[in-house]
Amino acid sequence: MKRVTILILVLLFPVSALAQRLPRTVLPQHYQLRLAPDFQRDKFLGEESIRVSVQQPTLEVILHALEIEFHDVTITAGGKRQKAKVTLVPESQWAVLAVTEPLPIGDAVIEIRYTGILNNELRGFYLGKSNSRKYAASQMEATDARRAFPSFDEPGMKATFDISLTVDKGDTAISNGAVVSDTPGPGPDKHTLRFATTPRMSSYLVALVAGDFKCLEDAVDGIPLRICAAPDKVQLGSFAMEATKHVVRYFNKYFGIKYPFGKLDQIAIPDFRAGAMENAGAVIFRETALLMDDKHATVEQQKRIAGIIAHETAHMWFGDLVTMEWWDDIWLNEGFASWATSKPIEEWKPEWKSGITRVRSAGSTMNTDVLRNTRPIRARAETTDQIDQLFDSIAYGKTAALLRMLESYMGEEPFRKGINTYLSRHAWANSSAHDFTDALATATDKPVDEIMNSFIRQPGFPLVEMSSRCDDEKRIVTIRQKRFFVDREILKNASPQLWKIPVCFRIGRRTECRIMSERAETFPLSGCNEPIVMNPTGLGFYLTSYSSDDRKRVVAVAGQLSSSEKMVLNRDEWYLVRAGGRSIADYLELSGALLDDEEISLVGDAIEQLTSIERYYVPAAKRDAYRRWLGTVVRPKFLKLGWKPRPGESDETRTHRADVLQALGGTVMDPAILKEAGRLALAYLGDRSAIDPSLRSVVLRLAALGGNSALYEKYLATYRSSKDPSERSELLSSLASFRDPELLGRTLNLAISEEVRNQDSGRLLAAVVLNRYGTELGWDFVTSRWADIEKKIPDRMRSTVLGSAVAFCDSENLKEIKAFYAAHPQPAVERAMDLSLERIANCISFKSMQGARLEEWIKDMER
Secondary structure, three states, X not given: OHHHHHHHHHHHOHHHHHHOOOOOOEEEEEEEEEEEEEOOOOEEEEEEEEEEEEOOOEEEEEXXXXXXXXXXXXXXXXXXXXXXXXXXXXXXXXXXXXXXXXEOOEEEEEEEEEEEEOEOOOOEEEEEEEOOEEEEEEEOOOOOHHHOOOEOOOOOOOEEEEEEEEEEOXXXXXXXXXXXXXXXXXXXXXXXXXXXXXXXXXXXXXXXXXXXXXXXXXXXXOEEEEEEEOOOOHHHHHHHHHHHHHHHHHHHHHHOOOOOOOOEEXXXXXXXXXXXXXXOOEEEEEHHHOOOOOOOOOHHHHHHHHHHHHHHHHOOOEOOOEEEOOHHHOHHHHHHXXXXXXXXHHHHOHHHOHHHHHHHHHHHHHXXXXXXXXXXXXXXXXXXHHHHOOOOHHHHHHHHHHHHXXXXXXXHHHHHHHHHHHHHXXXXXXXXXXXXXXXXHOOOOOOHHHHHHHHHOOOOOEEEEEEEEEEOOEEEEEEEXXXXXXOHHHHHOOOOOOOOEEEEEEEOOEEEEEEEOOOEEEEEEEOOOOOEEEOOOOOOOOEEEEOHHHHHHHHHOHHHOOHHHHHHHHHHHHHHHHOOOOXXXXXXXXXXXHOOOOOHHHHHHHHHHHHHHHHHOOOHHHHHHHHHHHHHHHHHHHHHHOOOOOOOOOHHHHHHHHHHHHHHHHHOOOHHHHHHHHHHHHHHHHOOOOOOHHHHHHHHHHHHHOOOHHXXXXXXXXXXXXXXXXXXXXXXXXXXXXOOHHHHHHHHHHHOOOOOOHHHHHHHHHHHHHOOOOHHHHHHHHHHOHHHHHHHOOHHHOHHHHHHHHHOOOHHHHXXXXXXXXXXXXXHHHHXXXXXXXXXXXXXXXXXXXXXXXXXXXXXXXX
């Protein structure tokens, strides 16, 4: 009978069942949730009352519910209370509540008693462990609120929430609202905390935390702030509190709407799938994303924590106050938060040079968008697996880069005006891509809607080819656009795609911009004797390919270019090399010359590309020669820097020292560097002040590279005893950096043991595979122990370990990886697997295309 009922429901609602979307016959208005975690049984008891609005007479109400055991369900409407029969539809993650008499149009109340599972999959309302004590926490995004309470679990179905949590007497609880009461019971060993009613919000933003937590308290602009963590770690939240005050104060001014949720709690927990989650008024973080030891913290830790706080706080406006109508517009949340991240930090910490970081981040995003298996910013998604795969570098990085390009084109103040119009129009409601472009259009007469639509509705990005000639003292410029692919065979075939691009040129001190709308355009510019530098701010989301003569002019004055111009030139030339449009020999000459530059970020990019070339493309017979050359161009940097920071040295220089040491120790394999790293690592393990914090991570990794079993044991013992989340993370990564196969085998087994948290297991396995000395060993372990890995790592977190296959760059292994992927389908991370296969294929193609040129260049360099 049950199977027949489910079949009828699927036939009645074929599209919705496939999509898991709910019909709009009943809409939520207000939830009352009363939850009580039971750590003895790893379950929780729930009592729920949902006030709904019935849009048309109906005999059933359909909710989302997953891993929920229903006990008693009633629906009251039109003065009549009816007991409801519950039918579960697993394919749609639905619970159908059926009554015998139709519910009339108007208000109704659904009352449900149920039991849920405190799962170990880091989603819904799940179980964690801190200091050997259990706690419960939530991660509802994107479609897991239905695991915590039966709900209308879609972003467009907003409601208000009254939440109560019953917890053990010695524990506390945190939710979206402030605590309004804390009463004993039920029973002598429990107490119940009730929280203030929330504003209208989506179900995925509900926050639930119950366990042994303490909090630091402060305030900014009248808004109460708390940093909460396990009692022995809460003192590590002082930097986060300082950063939060600056961030909230900045956004209050920028957006013209005061922080909208009354209070802001930020909670650090050991077990968390993401870096952080922007639950309204109660953001949950992984410990390493919020906590740090001020005495021994690195600049990179500070940047990372400040950046994540800024990102999540920006979500209080983008995502929480105004929420996308459906997940195809998740970029309206994530891209905007990514765009906004650098703004308060740049004001607070100008020495961190967030401006140049924005140029770098656009280049990183392009690394996915150059592939055939990329996707448009706005992409269709219906099932839970499809929705989860939208949380990628396209939603975050590409959208942020697009917004920066639009902001640069419109001007900062008009763009800000458009943003604030958008927020004001749709506060406490939902929005779509059209709503945003319409708001921007009110702030300018420029064609921002056409530009934006051309970038969000199609995958990839343009390559702009530029050539020029002189005619009667005028420079005649021709630009052509086509979609860029790193695969040269696809690139050869003209793509039909066309973008509307704000293209900028610098000639001397004069910059001119225009909108490129056609496949090819020609126009005059003055100044025949000076080179044309395209994309001078680096904020245009496109690549430039100069004609041979124009490239020579630009390269001839490379030393005079601005930092962003040099970074863009280096980035674009590297992508063109990968696609066969430039010789790798020409790129090596350019990149080697850029190492003499004083701009540290630029040097860091050049080092990264040069070490990548050694790792993947240099033939084994020529590796020593290439390393010698790389040592000659990098070592002068180290001789200037030395091992110890100088008084007054900038944060940026400290970070740069670590990059240089990694290149010399990890790639060049300089024996003196490795020996000193080993000495310093032992000194650090005995005295945390023995080395500058900025060197901790690189020293631990390089020492491992030359280390033995005794050092491995010291790392492992320190990892087990450390209370500093960041130090524990770095030590865990260092256990994957040894060369000895036996030690790496221990690390692989450790990764799937109970000693390593589920969220860290994939990262540790991947680190071994990506270690050149552990690639074969690590991948064999992954494939042979996949059943154990599946039990350990939740399905949505497996992309890290599966993606580590990009460590390979040969046809035979590609065949084996394809076969393994095919035999072990992973719907939750399917696109990530496709991207990995494409990256391996592109690496093989690159070696075929540029290998002979690279080998010839090394021979010439040796002469």
